Structures are given as C-alpha cells and as structure tokens.
Amino acid sequence: MANWMKEQATKAKNIQVTAEDQQRALDAPPVQARTAPGQLMQLQATAERQRKEIADLKTVLDKGARAKRPIAKMHEVPGRRRKLTAEQYAELKANLAQYPLVYPVVLEARGDGEWNINAGNNRVAIYGELGIDEIDSIVSDMEPEQAERLAFFSNLFAPSLSDYEKYCHFQRLQATADALSQQELATAVGLSESHVSKIFAFDGLPMDAKAILETRPERLGADAAAHLTRAHTEGRTKEVIEAVNRLVNEERFTQKEAVASVQAKPAKATPTGQTLIVKQGKKNYCEITARNGIIGVRLKVDAERANEWAKEIQALIESKLTEKQVS
Template identity: 85%
Template structure:
C-alpha cells in the first residue's frame, strides 16, 4: 500500500486531457514525464487507473464464494471497523434483529482456516450481541494490501464518518506510505489540501484528549479541534483535556461551550485610581492618588514646598515602620 500511495501522491492532479490521451495512458507503463503535456496526461491517467482498479476489486468481491459462516471464526482487523455512535449502533441492531442481512460481510481467508473481516465489522459485532451463530458472507481473493486499500477508501468516504476518524485514517496512511506530506496525501486520496490540512488539526490535541475521543469521535469536529489545539499550544493543556472529556461524557455539552471553556481569560483591569483631597480652608491644598502601588501627591498651592513635603512624608513612613 505504501508504494501505491507514494505513486498516487506524486501523480494525481485535476487536469483535462482528451479521451484518446487517457486511453493511451492507461495502456502505457508509467514513466517519468519530461514535458508539461505529457505530465498532465499521465497524472489524469493515474486517476482513471485508480477508478478502474477499485471497480476491478468490486468485481472480485462479486465473484467471491457466498455462504453462511460461523461468527466464532471471524476476526476483526484493527483499523477496518467504522466507529458508530451509540444511537447509530442501536438503530442498526434493531434493524438487523428484525430483517435479514441485505449485503453480505466481506472476509479474507487466514492460514489457520478462519477469516479476517474486511468489511462488515459492525454487522458481525451485532450478530454476536444477538446470539446469532452464522452470518451471510463472501470470501474475497484479494491480496492483503488490496483489501486494506478498499477498506480504507470505503471508510474514508462514508457519509457518517467523523472528522476524527478521517484524521485517524490519514495518520495511519501517512505512517504506512513512507511519510507522505499533507500535500501528497491530499493528491493521493483526491481531496483538497485545505480539507486535509483542516482534518490534521487533531494533531495538535494532547494525547489524553485523543484517547478520550476514541470513545466518541463524532463529538468533536475539525474546526473546534483547531481551536482546542491552539489553546493547548498556549499552555492550557489541562483545560483542553477536561473540555474533550466532558464532550465525550455529556451529550448536552456543546463544542462551542468546550471551545469557550479553554479561551484565554481577559486580563483583569486594575481598580480605578483613588483620589484623596486635602483641604486648607475652602481650597484644595493637594490631591493624593494611588495606583498599582504608587502614591502620588500633587500640590494645588505652594508647589514650591514639594521637596519639603516629600521629606515630611518620608519621615512619617519611617516612624510608622519603627512602631
């Protein structure tokens, strides 16, 4: 899968060429293009080849041996199961308890005579919950990397797939595809760079927050994740973890509230300066102000005595300290 992804990332672009050009490119062996027209033709042909490959994989599924197989011999492969919310899982369970399975689950044979589940992990899990011992299935003859690839794209573009699960798939794909850049990854899976970049906002979350999200990945979208990640980078890590954990546990707690809870609090304004007035007869002799630990004396009359009064104030403070 790594080599396929690297090749796809290097070549896939959205370009226009003629049908004849695409037909020729599909039959040709991939070679490094030397001219701009040749490069455009080969990149578009790569996208055509990908669509043809996925169609061929589906044909292989249709030709698979369909039969009821014991659930006790079916095994889940990490990364192939789509995470459902409790509500989605309950709805699917209620449906499967009442109606027969419409689409068989897809399996791949193991060396021990049992099977790995390629597609349909949730259906198998529900059948286990219901105590049903067998499930309608097809055994595919795909190579392991082909099965992994089809499962990846099947999950990636599922309508109910959460942003965090997309991130998890992208991250896993990056790790297995020789450290693809986000730009290369976007080209490989046919999404815009901005969309992929947005999904990778989850990268900036604390590890504890990511662990919490595995339980309910649907609770946090990429936009809110970006703001929480920013708060984490600014040192409000504990607040971010608390916000995510609360999102997972409390259905009524919203993403907006979570983001608000980690925002930097505005600086507290100092209290307004207090002004004391000393009168001499009916006139204001001086004003005394205090602000942030500073005491100021402003003489309204007899300004020439400022130094004298400063020494008087000094003497007063010293006498107070000696008491």
C-alpha cells in the same frame, strides 16, 4: 502500499479531466496543470480513479464463495471498522433484527482456519448482540494490502465518516507511505490540500484527549480541534483534555463551549489607583483618591470647608518639599 501511494500521488498530480473524455484523461501521459481549475481537475481525476479502484477491488469479491459462516471465528482488524454514532448503530441494529442481510460481510482467510473481517465489522458485532451465530459472508483471496485499500477508501468516501476517523485513516496511510507529504497524500486520495491539512489538526491534540475521542469521534470536528490543539501548545493541556472529556460524556456540551473553555483567560487589570477613607467617629469624613498622578479629596461632611482643606493640603506638600531640600 508505499509504492502504490507514491505512484498514485505522482500520476494524480499531472492528470487533466474534461467532461467528454474523463476516462481517456485517467490514462493520459503526465501534463502539468498550472492553473487552479487544472489542479481541481487533477483532484477530480484522482478521486474518480480511487472510486474505480474500489469497484475493481469489489469485483474480486465475486470470486469468493458466499455462505453462512460462524461469527465466533471472525476477527476484527484494527482500523477497518467504521465508527457509527449511537443513533446510527441503533438504527442498523433495528434494521438487521427485522430484515435479512442484503450485503454479505467480506472476510479474508487466516492461517488458523478462521477469518479476518475486511468489511462488515458493525454487522458482525450486531449479529453477535442479537444472538445470531452465523452471518452471510464472502471469503476473498485478495491480498491483505488490497483489503487495506478497500477498507480505507470505502470508509473515506462514507458520508457519515467523522473528521477524526478521516484523520486516523490519513495517519495510518501516511505512516505506511514512505513519509508521504500532506500535499502528496491530498493528491493521492483526491481531496484538496487545505482539507487534508485541516483534518491533521487532530495530530496536535494530547494523547489522552485522542484516547477519549476514540469512543465518540463524531463529537469533535476539525475546526474545533484546531483551537484545542492551539490551546494545548500554549500550555493549557489539562483544560483541553477536560473539554474533550465533556464533549464525549455530556450531550449538551457543544464544540463552541469546548473551544471557549480552553481559551486563555484575560489578565486581571491592575488597579490604577486607591481610595483612602478618613473617618470622623463612625462617619466617613472624606475620601481621598489617587489615580494617574491626580489626588482628589471628596468631603462627605463639612463640604463648605473645601477651600480651607485645599490650602491645608497645599501647605502640607510645601512643608514636605522643604524638608527634602534641607535633608
């Protein structure tokens, strides 16, 4: 798969597309695109190529024998199952409970006489829940590498695919593609580099947060993930894990609230002064404040003696200064 991805990335960088001869552009020799429109057309060409490859791979399935096979002998391959929200899963289950299967699931033969599921994991799981022992299926003789591509691109272009699931697909693809850069990966799958870069914001989340998110990946988008990743790098890992946990388990807890919960708390302002109270019996006689080099005396009782007390304070300060000079 590594060679295939490198080939896709190299070719897709240098393909230009026009409305009149899109197919010819797909097979054209390399031409460097120097402008933003040219680069956009390259990405469009690459996306079209991947859709064409999906169609080509699907034609391979026509050679398979369609029949009902026992679901007890079907096995899920990690990474190939598209995660659905609870609502989507419930809708699919209700549909399958009432109507016959329109599209057969796609299997690949194993050495032990059983099958791995290439496409249709959710349908197989639901049939099991409904107590149905067999499901309409096709066994394909495509290579495991081809099956992986088909599952990847079929899921990638699914409208309901969450940002986190895209990240998981990109991560797996990048890991098996000979250290393919994000730019090369973006070009190969037909998406903008900025979009792919945004998706990789999940890469910086704590492992515990990712594990929690696996159960409901649709709850956290890439934009919010970027904020949580930043908080993690700044040392607020515990808060990030708690925010993801609440997102997954509390329906009313929003991404906006999750981001706010991990933001750094503003430092408490240090007091700029203090207030001293002088009592006469149980009454406050006066308040003395000191702020930014200013001393103030506010009389609560005997306000008419303000000038007298001002002179007393003056005399006290002068005497203190004299003592310092003598010492």
